[in-house]
Amino acid sequence: MKRKMIRNLIFSDASFKDSSEGEGEFIFRGLNFEFTKSSPVILQGPALSGKRVLLKLLLGLFPLESGEYFINEESVGGMSFNEFDPYRLNMGFSFESGGHLNNRTLFENLTLPLLYHDMVSKQEVSSYVEEFLHHFGIMEFRHLRPAFVGVEVRKVVNLIRAFLLHPEVVVLDNPTEGTGVEYQEKLIELIEIHQKNRGLKYIVAVSDDERFIENIGGKVYLVHKSELVPDFRRGAL
């Protein structure tokens, strides 16, 4: 499948309702926001404020209740899973925790999206993935299953997965939580490499790690009552 370039990401008057149970409640009502290429967008806010829902909306995993989600001026808010795929392949996502296939080794977990989407040939896939594993220094764990490695290594594999397809958009959920300083520095290096050489344009992350935010030059937004409030002071709201 051919992936589509991403020039801009805009939510316009977007509303999303959690309808998993009964009528559901609005998590976002009339959200207007344009993601910037110049500085990474860092989302903060209390639990249940909708930070992670916004990340998933960005990846087109939920349809909007009303309003629009534009990518390259094309309205994608009501697209089906398959219709959104060309854009999704240009987006990488890293979970806060979990999300690995437990019956596959770490190496197989990483090669799966590459082989499934036929983005790298079977001959090249090893060297392609090993480059990332080398970067973080976790080569020796590659043939182990997720249950046999520590939380930190699992987290790193999650992070690698986000960058694997060389996406233009990277969405990270608490990327530094549970990892040591060494891995955090490697992550920042990886982000820089992808920004400089591999066409990474947008970074959207949920994080409270001041050091990480400073290092990537992120701009913090508070998710509050369907709005993304910039330049807020802690405790002001």
Next chain:
Amino acid sequence: MDINGRTVLVWHLFFQGSPSHKKSYQVQPLILRKDPYEEGELSVVLTLVDDLGKRVLDFFRHGVRIFLFFYLTTRQTLFLNWPSFKTILHVLVSQIYFTGVLALPLMTFIALAVGSIVVMQSNAQLSFFGSQEMMGNILVVTIVREVGPLLTALIVIARSGTAVASELGNMQVNREIEGLRMMGIEPLSYVVFPRIMGGIIGLMCLAFYFNTVALLGGFLVASFVSELTFSFYVEVISFALSTEDFFLNIFKNILGGIIIFSIACEEGLKVSSGPHEVPIATTNSVVSAIVTVMAFNLGLTGLMFARDFL
């Protein structure tokens, strides 16, 4: 509450829900309802007929949902994710191995036991009447048409259906399904389709294996205790076997596979709020698959009988 009221309550508890049922224990509306006994016996009968009707309709809805789920999965894989089929094939082969190959020792034991019981019993009864040539018909009808597909389906439900339901339930809990979607991998294609297809292929092979072992192995065991010659045995079996039996067997196994694995996958994917739901989903899948497979086999046998009479 009087005796009749209690009867209706038991009826409701039994037919309206088990603890695992989504709308479990609808006791409250029943208690709030007017006591049917006060309105006469007719009301009680009407209530029972009404409830029975609802149950039958629910069952048909359930059947439609299973086949719709199977259709959507197949459509998604063959039409929308065809380029990724090579990757899916790897999971499909694993499922065939798990459902088919790993079940062979258990299947061998059960097929031998069933085959020898049926062969010994039919041989003993028929020799009493001096009509041993009828043994072929009895064996084909019992083993190939009925017991083979049904018993294989039950073993596969117990062995693989439970495994699939709990595996998918755990995948939901561990956010593996969500992880796949994030990578642009549709779980219906990568997770569900290979499990259903692998299950169907595994079930068909197992059923064929069951029939063969039950018929041949049954003879071997029976030959120790009776004077049955192999040539006579083969002759009566091949005389009784028809093309219709062959196709009926395949049809039963394909439909059985669709039912078992669609239910298992659907129940597994329903898990949403935590690990405590996994055993519930597994139990639901087993109960639902057993009832549906039994009803399907019964219905099909009924249709065959009806056709023979008409």
